[in-house]
Amino acid sequence: xxxxxxxxxxxxxxxxxxxxxxxxxxxxxxxxxxxxxxxxxxxxxxxxxxxxxxxxxxxxxxxxxxxxxxxxxxxxxxxxxxxxxxxxxxxxxxxxxxxxxxxxxxxxxxxxxxxxxxxxxxxxxxxxxxxxxxxxxxxxxxxxxxxxxxxxxxxxxxxxxxxxxxxxxxxx
Amino acid sequence: xxxxxxxxxxxxxxxxxxxxxxxxxxxxxxxxxxxxxxxxxxxxxxxxxxxxxxxxxxxxxxxxxxxxxxxxxxxxxxxxxxxxxxxxxxxxxxxxxxxxxxxxxxxxxxxxxxxxxxxxxxxxxxxxxxxxxxxxxxxxxxxxxxxxxxxxxxxxxxxxxxxxxxxxxxxxxxxxxxxxxxxxxxxxxxxxxxxxxxxxxxxxxxxxxxxxxxxxxxxxxxxxxxxxxxxxxxxxxxxxxxxxxxxxxxxxxxxxxxxxxxxxxxxxxxxxxxxxxxxxxxxxxxxxxxxxxxxxxxxxxxxxxxxxxxxxxxxxxxxxxxxxxxxxxxxxxxxxxxxxxxxxxxxxxxxxxxxxxxxxxxxxxxxxxxxxxxxxxxxxxxxxxxxxxxxxxxxxxxxxxxxxxxxxxxxxxxxxxxxxxxxxxxxxxxxxxxxxxxxxxxxxxxxxxxxxxxxxxxxxxxxxxxxxxxxxxxxxxxxxxxxxxxxxxxxxxxxxxxxxxxxxxxxxxxxxxxxxxxxxxxxxxxxxxxxxxxxxxxxxxx
Numbered sequence: 211x212x213x214x215x216x217x218x219x220x221x222x223x224x225x226x227x228x229x230x231x232x233x234x235x236x237x238x239x240x241x242x243x244x245x246x247x248x249x250x251x252x253x254x255x256x257x258x259x260x261x262x263x264x265x266x267x268x269x270x271x272x273x274x275x276x277x278x279x280x281x282x283x284x285x286x287x288x289x290x291x292x293x294x295x296x297x298x299x300x301x302x303x304x305x306x307x308x309x310x311x312x313x314x315x316x317x318x319x320x321x322x323x324x325x326x327x328x329x330x331x332x333x334x335x336x337x338x339x340x341x342x343x344x345x346x347x348x349x350x351x352x353x354x355x356x357x358x359x360x361x362x363x364x365x366x367x368x369x370x371x372x373x374x375x376x377x378x379x380x381x382x
Numbered sequence: 383x384x385x386x387x388x389x390x391x392x393x394x395x396x397x398x399x400x401x402x403x404x405x406x407x408x409x410x411x412x413x414x415x416x417x418x419x420x421x422x423x424x425x426x427x428x429x430x431x432x433x434x435x436x437x438x439x440x441x442x443x444x445x446x447x448x449x450x451x452x453x454x455x456x457x458x459x460x461x462x463x464x465x466x467x468x469x470x471x472x473x474x475x476x477x478x479x480x481x482x483x484x485x486x487x488x489x490x491x492x493x494x495x496x497x498x499x500x501x502x503x504x505x506x507x508x509x510x511x512x513x514x515x516x517x518x519x520x521x522x523x524x525x526x527x528x529x530x531x532x533x534x535x536x537x538x539x540x541x542x543x544x545x546x547x548x549x550x551x552x553x554x555x556x557x558x559x560x561x562x563x564x565x566x567x568x569x570x571x572x573x574x575x576x577x578x579x580x581x582x583x584x585x586x587x588x589x590x591x592x593x594x595x596x597x598x599x600x601x602x603x604x605x606x607x608x609x610x611x612x613x614x615x616x617x618x619x620x621x622x623x624x625x626x627x628x629x630x631x632x633x634x635x636x637x638x639x640x641x642x643x644x645x646x647x648x649x650x651x652x653x654x655x656x657x658x659x660x661x662x663x664x665x666x667x668x669x670x671x672x673x674x675x676x677x678x679x680x681x682x683x684x685x686x687x688x689x690x691x692x693x694x695x696x697x698x699x700x701x702x703x704x705x706x707x708x709x710x711x712x713x714x715x716x717x718x719x720x721x722x723x724x725x726x727x728x729x730x731x732x733x734x735x736x737x738x739x740x741x742x743x744x745x746x747x748x749x750x751x752x753x754x755x756x757x758x759x760x761x762x763x764x765x766x767x768x769x770x771x772x773x774x775x776x777x778x779x780x781x782x783x784x785x786x787x788x789x790x791x792x793x794x795x796x797x798x799x800x801x802x803x804x805x806x807x808x809x810x811x812x813x814x815x816x817x818x819x820x821x822x823x824x825x826x827x828x829x830x831x832x833x834x835x836x837x838x839x840x841x842x843x844x845x846x847x848x849x850x851x852x853x854x855x856x857x858x859x860x861x862x863x864x865x866x867x868x869x870x871x872x873x874x875x876x877x878x879x880x881x882x883x884x885x886x887x888x889x890x891x892x893x894x895x896x897x898x899x900x901x902x903x904x905x906x907x908x909x910x911x912x913x914x915x916x917x918x919x920x921x922x923x924x
Binding site: 265267344346355357358 | 906909910911912914
């Protein structure tokens with residue numbers, strides 16, 4: 211019995227490890243039309259090298275983005291035009307943050323860290339579908355790109371370097 | 383090519399033939415711009431490559447980037463047996479193919495060969511499985527023996543016309559006192575040549591497209607044939623045949639002139655295309671082929687009229703025999719010398735005489751030639767003098783011997799026509815180094831990948847990347863991933879470099895085994911945008 215438990219435990223551990231190899235979001239579900247706190251989990255560097263920058267692309271429909279500053283890292287945002295205008299608390303938004311960069315830091319491969327931003331999910335985002343936040347992880351001259359979005363119908367495990375994503379839930 | 387010139391200089395004598403020549407040239411010129419069009423590319427197959435289906439599909443479909451016309455559609459069953467798919471419909475850019483049988487479980491290969499609007503054949507295959515995948519069936523390269531036999535026979539007819547016909551007309555014009563003997567034989571050979579020439583052109587088109595004999599009359603077949611260099615051989619050959627007919631039947635003042643021009647035409651026709659004329663150095667090989675062809679025509683063409691003249695009118699034939707025996711020695715020397723040099727160029731290494739089919743045909747031809755030379759030498763040095771002196775017994779022996787010579791000459795033509803199917807060792811060496819290329823087309827991006835040489839071992843890959851609508855795509859990074867899931871080899875992943883000429887390259891790439899690999903290009907369009915395109919690529923054995 212003990213042996214089976216051990217085996218099962220090891221399987222679990224291995225399974226989790228596989229998932230941990232990617233950059234992922236802590237909360238993997240969110241309701242459309244709500245505020246979402248995104249916590250990007252960075253489990254390791256790029257092939258052993260220390261992470262020096264994390265850049266995340268904000269997909270269309272994710273508005274009013276506010277990143278959380280991080281000691282030891284330079285925080286920058288790139289702003290641009292949205293593809294359409296959004297209503298938020300009676301205001302019309304047409305431009306906003308399209309990319310968030312934390313750079314100039316040093317996160318050794320053997321340590322773990324999190325990068326946080328807060329955003330509003332537009333009410334007209336398609337509930338039931340996935341929404342992806344492509345992330346580029348830089349480690350000095352090495353780069354890991356977590357930017358692959360599975361094609362419609364493709365298994366998420368089939369892509370090598372998946373972009374972190376969340377499942378959109380319908381408005382309650 | 384000087385065919386256009388010669389067709390205009392001979393127009394006064396030839397009439398309809400010159401018109402035919404002009405029409406053929408005009409068609410060839412009209413067909414040229416077609417090459418500038420893009421070739422058809424496969425957009426989608428149903429079932430898609432690599433799909434596993436639960437049950438046998440009722441039909442297959444192939445969608446291309448432009449309308450196509452199918453040439454050969456084959457389904458290879460898991461056991462390697464082939465099924466010709468003959469029932470299909472064209473619907474815009476899609477070919478819908480009926481599946482005539484319920485497929486058993488295992489991996490099938492849908493193999494297709496189509497021709498696009500520009501007349502360029504495009505071929506490929508898609509693998510799919512019923513139930514579960516099995517080892518991919520190996521489709522042996524099917525040889526269309528009917529087509530081969532037809533090509534060979536047409537080639538033999540053309541040779542008979544050019545060598546026996548034109549050569550015979552030349553012998554009658556220049557060597558024979560009384561040209562009545564053998565005239566019918568020569569005229570028959572010329573007519574065979576006139577039949578063989580257009581036939582072999584059409585068959586060349588069929589062969590170029592890999593299409594079956596049934597499509598002989600299809601316009602694309604002829605269009606393809608007109609784009610090959612073989613059209614010049616046929617064109618010049620037809621002119622030579624016409625001139626020889628003119629020499630036989632035309633005004634006596636033109637006999638010698640047109641027969642000479644026809645003999646030169648034989649050399650020109652042979653030099654215009656074929657393995658030997660294509661070899662480097664061209665300044666040497668083309669004149670040698672010309673010389674070789676003209677010499678064959680002179681020798682082989684003289685034999686039948688000479689033999690017939692000796693048999694029927696021995697007294698008058700003496701002058702013929704004397705002229706022939708005086709001229710033949712330098713002709714045979716030229717024939718042997720040009721043949722030897724060409725053989726050395728083509729075979730390259732003595733070992734290739736035995737281990738390539740081209741070499742074996744050459745050995746066979748040499749054996750026949752040895753026999754022929756022995757007979758000819760006996761005729762020349764022991765029989766000719768008494769025969770000229772009027773010894774009737776010797777004359778009869780000479781006639782018999784000449785008859786055998788003609789038979790051997792025909793056998794040699796048969797062997798030479800067989801070379802049509804055996805690339806010379808020189809060309810085999812070039813073919814081994816030939817790259818293998820694929821074109822991958824998706825909505826987001828398209829890529830041309832070519833691997834040089836296209837066989838297993840150390841190779842280099844070159845890639846050209848464009849957007850899905852042929853626009854420039856300035857990628858940040860390109861990675862080539864080669865995988866062979868059925869062999870248990872880990873994917874080979876190599877970043878490509880940009881040498882600055884608009885291409886991406888991967889050098890010093892080692893492909894361990896031949897077979898069907900999956901080539902994937904990971905194209906980083908921008909920081910956050912990665913496009914992956916992939917397609918199978920066939921790597922040859924070394």
